Amino acid sequence: MTLREAIEQSRRAxxxxxxxxxxQHGTMRKTKHRGIARxxxxxxxxxxxxxxxxxPKLVAA
Structure with a gap:
């Protein structure tokens, strides 16, 4: 695996x-809205x- 592929894999993850x-936690499981803008x-x-x-996790790091 090249360096570029490793970077792409970490970004994809x-x-x-x-x-x-x-x-799972947000409200994107099943949207109630219609239309691209909404x-x-x-x-x-x-x-x-x-x-x-x-x-908080970013500030702690």
Missing amino acids: MIECIFGWGK VAAHFMLNLIAYNLIRI
């Missing part, structure tokens, strides 16, 4: 973690919530 959190706004709110939960 991080992104999957975010989507997994949104489905679903995008709903997704953005889930990302904001995920980042707010991560702040």
Whole structure:
């Protein structure tokens, strides 16, 4: 495995973690919204919530 592939793999794992959190703990399992703009706004709110939960861990590190 090259260095580039290793970096891509670690980034992919991080992104999957975010989507997994949104489905398990957030409200992205089954959206109630229709339309690209509303679903995008709903997704953005889930990302904001995920980042707010991560702040204490990032500050501690």
